[in-house]
Amino acid sequence: MTAPRLDVVCIGNALVDILAKTDDAFLEAMEIPKGGMILIDQDRAVQLYDAMGPAVEVSGGSAGNTATGIASLGGQAAFFGKVRDDQLGSIFTHDIRAAGVGFDTPHATSGPATGRSMILVTPDAARSMNTFLGAAVDFGPEDLNEAQLQAAAVTYMEGYLWDSPSAKAAFLRAARLCHAAGGKISLTLSDPFLVDRYKDELKDFVAKHVDIVFANEEEVCGLFDADNFDAALQQVRQHCDVAALTRSEKGAVIVSGEEVHVVDAAPVAQVVDTTGAGDLFAAGFLYGMTNGHSLYDSGRIGALAAAEVISHVGARPEQKLAELIAAELGLQQAQRA
Template sequence: MRLIDEAEAERLYGLMGPGHEISGGSAANTIAGIAALGVPAGFIGKVRDDQLGAVFAHDIRAAGVEYATDAAADGASTARCLILVTPDGQRTMNTFLGASQGLNPSDLDAAQIARAEVIYLEGYLWDPPAAKEAFMAAIQIAHRQANKVALTLSDSFCVARYRDEFLELVPNHIDILFANEAEIKALTGTDDFDAAVAWARDACDIVAITRSEKGRSSSRATKRTSFWPSRACMWSTPPAPATCSPPASSPGWPRACRLRRAGAWASSARRRSSAIWVPAPRPT
């Protein structure tokens, strides 16, 4: 993933072939996936009051997600990621963070956050000071309700930029940690994967680490690196908020199961969804 500014986004777009515009974003995709499984879910994130912002707001609400953050009336346009796929199937993601960086504490609906059994934070938003402030305010609201706080480390460059702050944040405020191998190594400053995982297990209640092709390629890897066996549930279903209309049933969703089974299910679902959605490479 490469972060770009608006000028570079325009330059690169001018060089790209015809595209498909699809709403997305790391955290938004996660929440849309959770909503698709029938779990009531909300999203807090900033777009501009432009057409692509309206498309994003439509799509995430149409996915059954409660979304009420006001669109910015000025400043950078709605964030976008220009994704290039080479014939070997590899993606290059060029991300202009745009209006999403304008998130600030006034965008939080304390009652909405208090209703959530789990809040899920996207590490990328640690960059802008006001968004970081919003994160800390949301964490306080969640913990006052004895609810869980989940964080994804987002990418290893993000971790490298804020390593000291994340080393304070994770053990003290995060209950559920998502990372890949590079990110957890970057955070702990070690190349020893087992040591990095041991640190994370001490720091958080639940740690979910993905390892691409190594992740679930052997039962040992499954047990040690994918989802840790536990009697806790990954997510359970809180009472539906009044404004949210999730699907009435969700036959595919393991509502209450051990983490190892949830991990296996998630890996399988991810593989299947990747197989469906990776765009076909364009002929050169």
């Protein structure tokens, strides 16, 4: 029996996001670097939770947000990631399945608790993430669903997982399985600090295994030690088939060989929380690519999805993105071959 066709399989850290509004004074008092992501242990996670203000809990993680965005657009998505059999693990599982994403990775019955990211949002909409990876670091090759990988048009990998040796092994196995079945591999670089830690490894992985790269301006410049964005663009186009490079309010640049498409940022009445902007841009772009849209139109879908998610607190869309895209861009789902 042939497995159902999937647009995208997303592999990443299975985390519950705990979001709270705060101010710069709190960040300084708690010695939290503003605007980035740092890894913390479980004791620090408890300390921050006790100190932070009222919070909202929702299943998250970068690749999980992307999978949810694809489902909201009407695409077929699955997610691979590791949670523990605890309360937060149940929250994660319920939320991602309720969003229409396939999630069948078995829960761990021992070891670290389910991971969580304490996301502190300041009035300027900057988000500072303090992440306890927990059970997510134990994701490995044995957690891959081979049938789903072979059924996916694209397998999308979250760079944050590169901190885990077992996850690196899973990425390599997933790349082989997906390519053997005719699918494409996509990687998001995730974070400038991650790029600094694993620059040579990531460049090698991109050159040998990755078809579609997602990065923001700082990440792509860091990967290639480039002094400016244009120099980084010239480098990345030699290492992969497609690069989708986001530039915040400047929009995005999509490059594929000699093709270059500049996509304007979609207008936002008020930027409330930038958490998930890159994740939802990737969701829109991958949905577009896997459903017959051009690279430019895929970028437009990504920009609109990103604009929706930064207009409210939280990294998951509050509107049905399929309806939003149809209304704002006039793009319907393309006919599949």
